[in-house]
Amino acid sequence: MTYTSTNPLLANLNNLYLEYIGLIVLLSTVGVLLGIAGHFVIIGPNAKRLGKLKPEIVRLTPFERTAHFVRMLSFIILAVTGIAFALFHxxxxxxxxxxxxxxxxxxxxxxxxxxxxxxxxxxxxxIFKTYDRDWFKVMGGYLTRKEIHPPSGRFNAGQKAFYWFSTFFSILIIFSGLMLAYPGKFGLNSLLWASVLHGISAIGLIAGVIAHAYLGSLANPGTIGTIIHGKVSREWAKNHHPQWFEEIEQK
Amino acid sequence: MRKHFLISSLLVLVLGLILSGCAGNETNTKKEKIDTKEVQQMSAYIGTDACITCHSETGQGFAMTSHAGIFKSLDQYNTDFKQMVNVWDGATKENPATKAINLEDTYGVMMDSYVVGNIDGFSQELYRVASLEKSEQGYELVAASLKDYNSDGIQDWSAKAYSCAECHSPGLVAQGLGIKNLEPGISCETCHGPGSIHAQTKRKEAISINQNACITCHTLGQPSETEDGSSLIAENHYGTRNWFASDHYTSGYVNCLSCHTSHEVNKEGSMLKGDNFTENCASCHKDENFDIEEIMWKNPTDLHDHVTRDHSFGAIPYEKIGDNPETKEVEITDPKIIKKLKSLIK
Incomplete structure (x- = not known):
């Protein structure tokens, strides 16, 4: 019977991960929050006037809102307990x-x-469309105080990017987490890979989700209702998601 | 909507199946032999706080043992360590260096007596910079040793080289990744080795679990000889050295943890499985009655209460070692016993 030893590359990566995990957690939470605060002060919310209008168009169905709520709640609890595990606290x-x-x-x-x-x-x-290129050219207008509304479908290019980002890391974190829940079923090196990837995915998701929460609330007045009552105002839809607005108007 | 419902139900089913297998997954069902030594070489120290995250009961039990008290932090004493003293390098004979240090900046106290620290510019890594002396008020700070270095008629504080670290404050001399997480004294990873990979993978085999950990300090050692080589000088761990001559050890059936605990104490506060000597022996020797003073003799010339009771369990009786209580150091002069002990060393 041969003995399993650790893959040296993996072990070194793991030791690097352990050494800096505290700092990385700090950057992905406090660091991102500071970045957000900076953005809010320097650039500020996008199209404030759209926040005061009456929400009347259904943007998210109750089913979508439930899915979002469960994902959001479980994510917060997982992040808090997960950080405690990672920092041994x-x-x-x-x-x-x-x-x-x-x-x-x-x-x-x-x-x-x-x-x-x-x-x-x-x-x-x-799924990305050709007009999403225009959104990326101006980075959705988030880098200027001027009110810019690049073309956008039901989701804008930034939201689509976040969809793929969170999909990738969610799948990675789910699979690695599943492995870590069954340590007896996997080899030592596989478990170590799972441990590192679980941590890295968590960091990616935590940083991404904080930014996502900001963009869906303070950064874009009139948006937060989407995940509560599910509705937005007609003006909001026309400005932020013109292609989607056209689509639903035609129906 | 119906489609959504269908998908959700399917997902619930799959998850239910996954989670149903969640209980009792601690054992290694995958047939994999792990090279513990090699894995530990690649592991980093994570510190006691990390270990007790999961092993809290073990941690609480360990805190009661004498091992835990072998090296304490300064805050465990009501002594005021905040004082500047001028110490001299007592480890150097020629032109010893001198430095003013704050005793608050030391690492801690070994065995309630040696205040251990590092002094910048001194020849050695670690020093006994001061000593604690038990007084009615608690502990009082005194010099580790006194000597008039500058010939001004006043005795100066001399810092003595500290060579007990290997066993009495292993955290101060440990090597490897993550040593900043270690406490100075004995901690989980002193005996079990660095725990990062074990903590991450929950694999038992990624951590050391064997009595070699005890032998690291409670060692066969290299007994010191008198100058002419005719007799052996007792060392601090004399008793556990003789253990290797005992029938218990040579039979191969008994090891340290047959009688001793590692993470808990008995009613008397000692690391024994039974509540006392008699009860401990009785777990195997039911109808026999041993006299502790005979079977585990204590050397009468032990100056500092350093020497462990003999652990040869009759293989090396006190009468036979040829000790002369008149000479201060404990000695073994019987050539047969010296030969026996030396043959065990190899």
């Missing part, structure tokens, strides 16, 4: 390791369910 949460781990598993199941669901229901709306 579960006690700070006032929980025992076993309790925190069970909570993590239950919400991981909900996250998996809602993520796979979200990936499926928003796939069609997230």
């Amino acid at each position: 579960v006690g700070t949460l006032g929980l025992s390791y076993v309790a925190a781990y069970k909570i993590h598993l239950v919400f991981a199941a909900l996250f998996t369910l809602s993520s796979l669901n979200s990936i499926f229901i928003w796939l069609k709306d997230s």
